[in-house]
Amino acid sequence: MATPVMDKAEAEAARPADSPYITATFRIRRFNPEAAAESYWEDFRVEIDPKERVLDALHKIKWDLDGTLTFRRSCAHGICGSDAMRINGRNRLACKTLIKDIAPEKPITVEPIKGLTVQKDLIVDMEPFFQAYRDVMPFLVTHGNEPTRERLQSAEDRERFDDTTKCILCAACTSSCPVFWNDGQYFGPAAIVNAHRFIFDSRDEAGEQRLEILNDKDGVWRCRTTFNCTDACPRGIEVTKAIQEVKRALITRRF
Amino acid sequence: MATSDIELTGSSAAYSPDNPAPLIEAPRARTPRTAGSTGRSRTNFELYGWVFMRLSGIVLAVLVVGHLLIQLVLDGGVSKVSFAFVAGRWASPFWQGWDLLMLWLAMLHGANGLRTVINDYAERDGTRFWLKMLLYAATVFTVLLGTLVIFTFDPNIR
Ligand code: SF4
Ligand code: FES
Numbered sequence: 228m229a230t231p232v233m234d235k236a237e238a239e240a241a242r243p244a245d246s247p248y249i250t251a252t253f254r255i256r257r258f259n260p261e262a263a264a265e266s267y268w269e270d271f272r273v274e275i276d277p278k279e280r281v282l283d284a285l286h287k288i289k290w291d292l293d294g295t296l297t298f299r300r301s302c303a304h305g306i307c308g309s310d311a312m313r314i315n316g317r318n319r320l321a322c323k324t325l326i327k328d329i330a331p332e333k334p335i336t337v338e339p340i341k342g343l344t345v346q347k348d349l350i351v352d353m354e355p356f357f358q359a360y361r362d363v364m365p366f367l368v369t370h371g372n373e374p375t376r377e378r379l380q381s382a383e384d385r386e387r388f389d390d391t392t393k394c395i396l397c398a399a400c401t402s403s404c405p406v407f408w409n410d411g412q413y414f415g416p417a418a419i420v421n422a423h424r425f426i427f428d429s430r431d432e433a434g435e436q437r438l439e440i441l442n443d444k445d446g447v448w449r450c451r452t453t454f455n456c457t458d459a460c461p462r463g464i465e466v467t468k469a470i471q472e473v474k475r476a477l478i479t480r481r482f
Numbered sequence: 483m484a485t486s487d488i489e490l491t492g493s494s495a496a497y498s499p500d501n502p503a504p505l506i507e508a509p510r511a512r513t514p515r516t517a518g519s520t521g522r523s524r525t526n527f528e529l530y531g532w533v534f535m536r537l538s539g540i541v542l543a544v545l546v547v548g549h550l551l552i553q554l555v556l557d558g559g560v561s562k563v564s565f566a567f568v569a570g571r572w573a574s575p576f577w578q579g580w581d582l583l584m585l586w587l588a589m590l591h592g593a594n595g596l597r598t599v600i601n602d603y604a605e606r607d608g609t610r611f612w613l614k615m616l617l618y619a620a621t622v623f624t625v626l627l628g629t630l631v632i633f634t635f636d637p638n639i640r
Contacts, residue, residue: 264503344508355511362512409602411511439524445516448528449601477529 247276251331253284255296256338258345266345270334277327281314281337285321298349305461308397312349313338318399318459340402342411356398359414363422363440368433384429391424391469393462400456400466412445416456416466419447423469426476438477447473509605531594538587545584569637578632585628593621 250272258266271288282300289296298321300310305323312321314337315329321337329335343351369378394417401407401415422441426434441447447470456466497503554560571577596617604610 260497260502260505261499262497262503264497342508344505344511346505352505352508355508355513358512358514358516362516406602409509409605411508412516442526442529444528446528448532449598474532478533481526481529 247278248274249277249331251275251277251284251326252334253281253288254334254336255288255348256336257296257348258339259295259347268336275326277325277331279326280322281319281324281326281329281335282310282321284326284335285337297347306395308395311340311397311399311402311461313340318403320397320399320461323461340398342402342404342408343398351402353398355411356401356415356417357396359401359418360396360421363414363418363437364433365421365425367425367428367431368436369430370432378430380428380430387429388424388427390464391420391427393464394420394424395462396421397461399459399461400464403455403459405453405455406449406451410445410449413449414441414443414446416450416470419450419470419473420464420466423473426473438473438480441473442477447477450474535591535594538591542584542587542591545580545587549580549584569635572632572635573637582629582632585632586625589621589625589628593617 253271253273254268255271256266257269271292273284273287273292275284275287282303285296285298285300289298298310298312300322301307302309303322305320308320310321311318313319314321314324315335318340326335337349339345339349339351343353343356345351396417398417400420401417404413404416406413407415419441422437425431426437428434450467450470452467452471454467456470457464457468460466553563572581597614600610600613600617604613
C-alpha cells in the first residue's frame with residue numbers, strides 16, 4: 228500500500244535547525260464498510276509542533292493528507308466529550324492529549340474506543356452507551372408543587388456529589404471496562420457515575436428507585452474494581468470510588 | 483490514500499457504497515428492550531452474592547492457611563499424612579466441623595467466582611446456560627460427596 232507522505236530525509240532536510248516541528252508517525256486504525264469488511268492500520272507522517280494535540284494532528288491528516296479519515300469532534304476543548312479514542316492503547320480525548328506527552332519518537336497508535344460497534348474509522352455507535360445512561364433516569368425527580376424559586380442546597384450537600392457532576396459522557400470509562408467489552412448489557416461506569424450524581428443529591432427524591440435499578444444483575448455488582456475507568460476519565464472523576472459508594476449505599480440499605 | 487486504492491482481496495472484494503460490509507456488532511449490546519427488563523428482577527441475589535464473597539473470603543483465609551500449616555508444615559510436614567492421621571483428626575467433631583465449613587465455603591466461593599467469570603466471558607446465551615449448569619452440577623456433586631465422607635467416615639474400613 229502506498230502512503231502519500233514525504234520521504235523522511237526530504238522532510239527533515241527542509242526544516243531549519245531551530246524549528247520546533249517534529250515528524251511524528253500516526254498509526255491509525257481505519258475501517259470503511261463500503262470498501263472492505265476488515266479494518267487495517269495506516270501510517271501518516273505529519274510535520275507538527277509537539278506542543279500541539281493529537282486532535283490537531285488528526286485535523287492535519289484530514290485536511291491535508293487524506294480527506295476520508297473520519298472521526299468525531301466538536302468543541303476541541305475537552306468539554307463536549309465527542310472525541311474519546313484509544314491513543315497508544317489508552318482511552319483519552321484527542322483534544323486533551325499533547326503529542327509531546329505520548330512518546331512521539333515512536334509511532335502513535337490511534338484506534339476507536341473498544342466495546343462499541345465501529346461504524347467507520349474512529350466513529351463508533353454510541354447508542355448502547357446512551358441507552359444505559361437513559362436507563363438510570365439521569366434527571367431530577369421531585370414530588371409536590373414546584374417552588375417559586377431555586378431549590379436551595381447547602382454547600383456540604385452539594386459537595387457530596389460534586390465529583391460526578393463533572394462527567395461529559397465521553398464513554399472513555401465505559402469503553403475501557405473489561406466487563407463491558409465482553410458483555411454490553413452491563414450498565415458501565417458512566418451510567419453509574421450519572422446515577423451517583425442524582426442518588427446523592429439531597430434535592431432528588433428518586434434515589435431509592437435508581438439504587439433498585441443498579442441492584443440488577445447487570446448493575447453495580449458486575450464491577451470488578453479494575454480501576455480502568457478511573458485511569459481513563461479525562462475529567463479526573465474517581466469513577467471506581469463512585470461505583471463503590473453506590474454499592475455501599477445498597478448494602479447499608481439492606482443491613 | 484483514497485479508499486479506491488485499497489487492494490481488495492477475497493471476501494472483501496464485493497463491497498461498495500450500495501453493498502456495505504456488515505458491521506461487527508459488539509457483544510450483547512444494550513437496547514431499549516434490555517431497558518424494559520431492568521428492575522423487573524427485584525431480588526437481592528447479586529447483592530448477597532457480593533457480600534458472601536467478601537465474608538467467606540475472610541473466613542477461608544483463616545481456614546485454608548490453618549489447614550495448609552497443619553497438613554504440610556507443622557509436626558513433620560507432609561510425610562506424616564496417612565490414613566491413620568486423617569482418621570485421628572476426624573475422630574474429633576472440631577476438625578470435622580473445620581473441614582466441613584472449609585468444604586462448603588470454598589466450593590460456594592469458587593463456584594460463585596466461576597459463575598461471574600462465565601457471565602463475563604460467555605457471549606452466547608446458550609453457552610452461558612450450559613456452562614453454568616455444568617458448574618452447578620459439579621459443585622453440588624462435590625459438596626454432597628465431601629459432606630457424606632466427612633460424616634460417614636469409618637476408621638475401621640479395612
Ligand atoms: S465518567 Fe469520565 S470517562 Fe466516564 S463518561 Fe464521564 S467524563 Fe467520560
Ligand atoms: S472535541 Fe469536545 S471533548 Fe474533545
